[in-house]
């Protein structure tokens with residue numbers, strides 16, 4: 001692994017003013033934010049670390065979720081960073097290790113925008129509790145949001161560093177410090193190189209984002225830099241990003257190597273044998289609260305969101321609702337833009353009868369598979385995507 005850029009290489013890079021020498025100095029002096037301010041409008045699930053989700057109605061107000069209505073999920077305290085001495089390093093299997101200060105990123109690389117839905121793998125976790133209690137942040141269905149992100153393409157940065165042959169995975173590491181079972185370590189993970197380089201003209205394979213919805217990232221969402229990996233679970237979009245390492249294997253960070261895996265029993269062997277979760281799963285959520293009380297004969301408009309699975313090329317085929325417990329299904333109408341790696345908003349008008357007890361939703365993907373009635377239980381409560389239900393309260 002080359003660690004220092006030789007002077008000759010430095011000159012070859014010309015105006016690309018990058019040198020890796022002060023990694024230990026940059027990004028020092030972190031402060032950590034106090035637990036969230038009250039009155040954010042989000043439902044706080046845990047205060048320290050701060051984990052909060054919006055009431056579901058807020059998800060269907062706008063296709064682009066305002067930052068104030070966007071869930072926050074952090075495993076440790078939120079680091080408060082100074083962008084003046086912030087730098088991100090690129091090392092590992094590269095010809096030229098880099099250290100890039102924040103302004104250098106936008107000076108050296110074209111700026112791209114990406115609209116993408118971010119969702120936590122633990123979204124809807126509470127629904128597993130019906131089968132068997134799961135530990136972890138007790139998310140209902142609001143740990144999802146669709147934002148416009150702005151930054152530079154990871155693939156451009158990797159090309160500048162020059163990836164050496166045999167490289168297969170891109171590791172990310174944040175500047176937070178998580179304490180778990182007596183150990184303190186940063187949040188991190190990795191994505192396959194193939195994903196990192198899978199850019200299309202309009203969609204980066206992975207974005208190094210500085211902005212969310214036209215403003216610098218807030219501290220809670222990763223200021224000053226994070227990755228956005230469209231189609232992948234939120235955990236792969238690493239906040240407070242300070243280190244990118246190119247390797248021939250997946251990251252050994254806890255959040256890639258152990259957490260975020262689908263296991264049915266909590267044993268070391270099961271964790272080792274399971275693959276990390278990368279793509280998020282086909283899903284849909286009803287965001288309108290059930291009309292209370294139920295008025296037979298009345299017509300109501302039901303609204304919600306839906307996402308296809310996050311694998312490239314997966315699309316939504318249809319979103320349907322049921323008012324008879326899933327015996328018959330009615331079509332819904334798409335009321336939003338339809339874009340790769342973004343949720344859609346859907347809506348349906350239904351007539352309530354005295355017999356209507358609940359409303360269900362399910363989506364079907366382009367490969368023909370539909371959401372299941374129930375998702376099989378897993379130890380950590382990830383990727384729940386059973387039919388989402390809203391109960392109506394009889395008059």
Ligand SMILES: Nc1nc2c(c(=O)[nH]1)N[C@H]1C(S)=C(S)[C@@H](COP(=O)(O)O)O[C@H]1N2
Nearest residue numbers: 071072073074075120174187234235238239
């Ligand atoms: N450094 C760091 N990055 C992180 C996390 C974290 O705890 N630390 N949480 C991850 C998880 S699990 C999710 S779902 C998303 C949430 O992003 P948001 O808080 O901007 O909504 O950030 C991811 N990136």
Ligand SMILES: [Mo]
Nearest residue numbers: 120121234235
């Ligand atoms: Mo997450």
